[in-house]
Amino acid sequence: SYEVxxxxxxxxxxxxxxxxxxxGDKLGGEYVSWYQQKPGQSxxxxxxxxxxxxxxxPERFSGSNSGDTAxxxxxxxxxxxxxxxxxxxxxxxxxxxxxxxxxxxL
Amino acid sequence: QVQLVESGGGVVQPxxxxxxSCAASGFTFNNxxxxxxxxxxxxxxxxxxxISYDGRNKYYADSVKGRSTVSRDNSKKTLYLQVNSLRGxxxxxYYCAKxxxxxxxxxxxxxxxxxxxxxxxxx
Numbered sequence: 001s002y003e004v005x006x007x008x009x010x011x012x013x014x015x016x017x018x019x020x021x022x023x024g025d026k027l028g029g030e031y032v033s034w035y036q037q038k039p040g041q042s043x044x045x046x047x048x049x050x051x052x053x054x055x056x057x058p059e060r061f062s063g064s065n066s067g068d069t070a071x072x073x074x075x076x077x078x079x080x081x082x083x084x085x086x087x088x089x090x091x092x093x094x095x096x097x098x099x100x101x102x103x104x105x106l
Numbered sequence: 107q108v109q110l111v112e113s114g115g116g117v118v119q120p121x122x123x124x125x126x127s128c129a130a131s132g133f134t135f136n137n138x139x140x141x142x143x144x145x146x147x148x149x150x151x152x153x154x155x156x157i158s159y160d161g162r163n164k165y166y167a168d169s170v171k172g173r174s175t176v177s178r179d180n181s182k183k184t185l186y187l188q189v190n191s192l193r194g195x196x197x198x199x200y201y202c203a204k205x206x207x208x209x210x211x212x213x214x215x216x217x218x219x220x221x222x223x224x225x226x227x228x229x
Contacts, residue, residue, distance in 0.1 A: 048215040095141065
């Protein structure tokens with residue numbers, strides 16, 4: 001079965017840029033979505049169709065997808081961005097989630 | 107405003123069955139594919155099942171295939187998940203979720219999630 005891989009953790013200083021990757025074979029040929037989940041809360045979509053932001057999501061969130069890697073980028077990271085982030089793609093008729101990345105804002 | 111409210115969770119013995127429901131409101135339910143996604147304690151998100159907007163197409167994760175059934179009643183705006191032969195590894199918060207893409211069979215992305223219902227499989 002198809003798998004996508006994320007780093008378990010990423011650390012960033014406040015105000016700096018955080019990049020979270022999601023890797024899978026030819027992932028660039030599929031749309032990738034990203035979800036943010038804070039402790040005790042349900043996930044929230046922050047990026048869809050590789051790079052589009054839903055309404056209400058700050059402009060500091062951006063995404064890209066090419067080759068085997070999709071990337072979620074958070075520019076000017078704030079303390080409120082500390083959360084788990086999951087990428088999601090489709091493999092035929094199956095939904096695939098990455099294992100999640102814990103973003104720590106130090 | 108989209109609302110998804112799951113119910114039916116609880117403590118269940120291994121080998122037993124459990125039925126979950128998700129009551130939807132705030133959108134045209136019969137236009138959207140719906141998902142079940144679960145999250146074991148301290149773990150990541152795991153897709154469980156998806157059903158097309160008209161209920162004709164259903165797909166399952168390998169971990170539940172053959173012992174689970176996803177269904178929907180568009181007249182009641184309700185999504186269902188039946189899981190049989192429950193195992194310890196089925197212990198998780200089960201989320202109901204909605205696709206962002208109207209009248210698309212199943213492929214899309216999730217724009218709304220319920221609060222989840224906890225299922226604990228234990229003797």
